Amino acid sequence: MREKLLIANWKMNFSVIESSKKSRQLEVLFEDKLQNRMQNKKNKSDVKIIICPNYLSLKSVHDILGGKLYLGVQSITHLSESEGAFTGEISGALVREFAEFAIIGHSERRNMLMETNSEISEKLLFCSKNNIRPILCLGENQETRSNDSHLTYVINQLRNSVSDFKEWGSLIVAYEPVWAIGTGVACEPEDAVQMIRTIRKELKIISGSDLIPVLYGGSVSSSNIGVLIDSGDIDGALIGTSSMNPLEFHEIINICTKMWGK
Ligand code: PGA
Numbered sequence: 001m002r003e004k005l006l007i008a009n010w011k012m013n014f015s016v017i018e019s020s021k022k023s024r025q026l027e028v029l030f031e032d033k034l035q036n037r038m039q040n041k042k043n044k045s046d047v048k049i050i051i052c053p054n055y056l057s058l059k060s061v062h063d064i065l066g067g068k069l070y071l072g073v074q075s076i077t078h079l080s081e082s083e084g085a086f087t088g089e090i091s092g093a094l095v096r097e098f099a100e101f102a103i104i105g106h107s108e109r110r111n112m113l114m115e116t117n118s119e120i121s122e123k124l125l126f127c128s129k130n131n132i133r134p135i136l137c138l139g140e141n142q143e144t145r146s147n148d149s150h151l152t153y154v155i156n157q158l159r160n161s162v163s164d165f166k167e168w169g170s171l172i173v174a175y176e177p178v179w180a181i182g183t184g185v186a187c188e189p190e191d192a193v194q195m196i197r198t199i200r201k202e203l204k205i206i207s208g209s210d211l212i213p214v215l216y217g218g219s220v221s222s223s224n225i226g227v228l229i230d231s232g233d234i235d236g237a238l239i240g241t242s243s244m245n246p247l248e249f250h251e252i253i254n255i256c257t258k259m260w261g262k
Helices: 016-029 030-037 057-066 108-111 115-131 142-145 150-161 188-207 225-229 246-261
Strands: 005-009 048-054 070-073 101-104 133-138 172-177 214-217 235-238
Touching: 005 016, 005 101, 005 214, 016 030, 016 057, 048 101, 048 246, 057 070, 101 115, 101 188, 108 235, 115 133, 115 150, 142 150, 150 188, 172 188, 188 214, 188 225, 225 235, 225 246, 235 246
Parallel strands: 005 048, 005 235, 048 070, 070 101, 101 133, 133 172, 172 214, 214 235
Antiparallel strands: none
């Protein structure tokens, strides 16, 4: 059975004080599930809930939620796996003290910071070296979808990002169409499923494994998560806006755990 994951991407939001406040709210809301997480740390069938705050807030969130929910970061540097003269950068080795996961290749970074597939492939290797599980983001923009070349585009993104990668047991992939991120308009479930099946087929060819979880991201909310995961092809979600409201995030998780528990 493939793992199920629900990931909160808080992006560049929340001061340290606000992040701590949100973490305390989550701690209360997730009380029942936290005990689960503590008792079944290695139970693969459990839904993994992962919070990705900004770097500055990571330790404070860890002080409250560490060992209860999982923590991730939103990127790591491609310049070094450890330490050195790389002003302003943060390495996998530095975040590993607090985070077990890292979002890699989010479209906001690909588009606004010109992050390339080759940098992304370096980051994936540095995740492996530091025992961090990468959440590799893939997705096409509106123009590519309108041209009907989105399937080929995303598969090329995947191939170029994982060209040197080998730690298949650690990889998580998130399909996030750029046009659906932060717009309030999610991908139609059948379109998301079509892409996710295509990604899974390619992953099987590249890695030999069909157990790599593939998630959906882009305007996920408590009103659309049910239809998105209904077919059983989508192994969870990478959630921005809705994850920043602890009540809404909790509601999404309740819907998923009920559906997956059946
Ligand atoms: P959104 O963001 O849920 O606000 O669309 C998703 C993401 O960027 O990962």
